[in-house]
Structure formats: structure tokens, C-alpha cells
Amino acid sequence: MGLMLFAANEGHLKDVAVEKIGDFESALLSFAHAEYASLMDGIAQSGDYSDETAASFGELIEKFKATQTY
Secondary structure (H helix, E strand, O other), rough: OOHHHHHOOOOOOOOHHHHHHHHHHHHHHHHHHHHHHHHHHHHHHHHHOOOHHHHHHHHHHHHHHHHHHH
8 A cells, every 4th residue: 555655645556547547556555565575564564764765665666567468
């Protein structure tokens, strides 16, 4: 959920069609848990959020969007 809030707040959803938001969310979360498991697990366990986390989220979303699998 935090990843999607970040995506929305930082403008990463501006180029995603409204009817595709649900698909985007599902695919993004699957990608995040597969490719960034340690990041996602660490946040889930600690709840910590920092500038480093924000940078990692930004990188994660850009890599995901490059796949265009939503």
C-alpha cells in the first residue's frame, strides 16, 4: 500500500490510464516483491521510511514502468 501511495504522490501514475490503475497496482506489487524482496520485507517488518526508501521506490517504479507489463 505504501508503494502505491508513493507512486501517486510522486506523479508516477499520471501516464497510467484510470481504467488501468488496478492492473498497474497488482503488477507493480508483484514486481516489487519479486525483484525488490529485501526492500519490501524490510519495510514490512520495520515500518521505517527514509529518503533512501523513497529513492529505492522511485528506482523500483521506473524499472517496473519500463517493462510495460500492466
